Amino acid sequence: MSTCLMFLRHFARRAVVPIYFHKKRAGLYFTILHRHLSSKTPVLFYPNKGNIPSIEKIDLDEWKTTMKSSKSEERSSLTTSDDILTATREWIEMCRLLNREVPEHISDQDLKIIAECSSKKSKKKKLKFLCIKERHKKIKKEKQERKRAEREEAEKQKLGNAEESEKTEMKNTYLLPLNDRALKAEWDWKNAQAMMFGQPLVFDMAYENFMPERDLKNTVCQLLESEGVNRRNIDPFHIYFCNLKVDGVYQKELLNRYKEKWDKLLLTTTEKSHIDIFPRKNLIYLTADSPNVMTTFRHDKIYIIGSFVDKCLQPRVSYANAKRLNLASERLPLDKYLQWEIGSKNLTLDQMIRILLTLKNTGDWEEALKFVPRRKHSGFHNVSINSKLFVKAVQNKLEIKKPFQKLSPTALSREQWWKDE
Incomplete structure (x- = not known):
């Protein structure tokens, strides 16, 4: 039976399809034949019924419990803090290889904060924030170094001018300038008094x-x-x-x-x-x-x-x-x-x-x-x-000018009394 089906399928693909392909309804016949022939699965023929292998019955409940236990073991193996931090560090290195915004140096505290983020989007936002912060720090450091170099050059010029002026002018040593240590001691004393x-x-x-x-x-x-x-x-x-x-x-x-x-x-x-x-x-x-x-x-x-x-x-x-x-x-x-x-x-x-x-x-x-x-x-x-x-x-502006009012007899008598006095 199986050999007959195989032969018919081969014959239909080689002979029947080209005959009807050029006609108007070639697509319809082709689809009907393809569905009919593909739906027939080959049947294995066993001449001796004793040679048929026995089908083992699988208990679905046991299979579910085994799968759940294996998943829980995998999760427990990954729930340790060291494994989470290493996985986060590897993910950050992968982001760096993909040319994403990642800082060059990440502290352990920032790494823990990134590992505790709930989603990848929040992790990417945190990495972007750290990258921008590191960039600003680098720019600020370069600016400070530039200012320090300019200050040193200005001090050298002042020292050169001072050496030239010392040769011609006398130095005033009556009032000595306060150094940083003396200023700090004065500030500390005032703050101690304030406390x-x-x-x-x-x-x-x-x-x-x-x-x-x-x-x-x-x-x-x-x-x-x-x-x-x-x-x-x-x-x-x-x-x-x-x-x-x-x-x-x-x-x-x-x-x-x-x-x-x-x-x-x-x-x-x-x-x-x-x-x-x-x-x-x-x-x-x-x-x-x-x-x-x-x-x-x-x-x-x-x-x-x-x-x-x-x-x-x-x-x-x-x-x-x-x-x-x-x-x-x-x-x-x-x-x-x-x-x-x-x-x-x-x-x-x-x-x-x-x-x-x-x-x-x-x-x-x-x-x-x-x-x-x-x-x-x-x-x-x-x-x-x-x-x-x-x-x-x-x-x-706020003074209120009262209108003229006729005085009462008692008020007139008081006014006359003050005038007499």
Whole structure:
């Protein structure tokens, strides 16, 4: 039977198909023959029924359990941290070979963060961010080296000019210049005095869950800048880092930046909230969303600045925190002194501490608000609000001239009595 089918199939392919191929319905006959002949599977002929092999029955439940156990063993072998890190490192090397944006050097911490990403898209985004960051660091380093070389050349020229002038002029040795070591000792002494007797300034570190990693690192950069500005000031604040969690994201990033200098900083860090350290009535939360305008700097109050960089424009986060804690809040009088043009009124942390230090030392708003970026305003108002002429002009405008009224008999008698006296 099988041999007959094989012969018919061979004959149909060689003889029948060419006959009907040139006709109008050649395609129809060809498809019918092809389907009919291909559907017939060859049958194996066994002359002796005893030679038929026995078909083993497979238990599907056992097969499923064995397959699942093998998969779980493979997963358990790959779930160790070393295997995941090696697999991630190999994937990064493969991306580098494919000429994708991959940094040249990746730290173990960044490698762990990439390995913990849930999808390949997030891993690629992280690699791209690290590559751009490394590129910026390289450009910044080259710029610093260029400036250092220019500075060294300028110093050499100055030394050459000084040697020439020494031959002709006498050197003044009455007042010796202060070196860096003496300046650092003076700064440390002032900060030590501020820690004992100075006015506290609180940085609220309770916003690490409101920011992505990039904004959090930007916040730490601004904190470093603020601490440096305060350390070099004539009358520094006593800085408090409140709500700073141990082994939290903020502390890890600060330790990564300061390294061994972290323990030598003259500031106070604590996990406690500011309401647990200071009396609630002395606290004032500075936020751009507050309805209360700050008129003067008060030396008996403790100002709070939220350590929060908001590039996603989450409105009223710090103001909501102040309302939740039932604290007084104020905002800077930017509209009174500046011709505001564009942008939000949220300032960076280093700009805020510069403004507060200037107000503390001088009390002059115009001098303090010079630290507001010029891209956000077109300058100060023509007339100063603090000037006496402006105050007198406002008072004259606000005076209400009462119309002439006929005096009562008692008032006339009083007036006559004063005249007689």
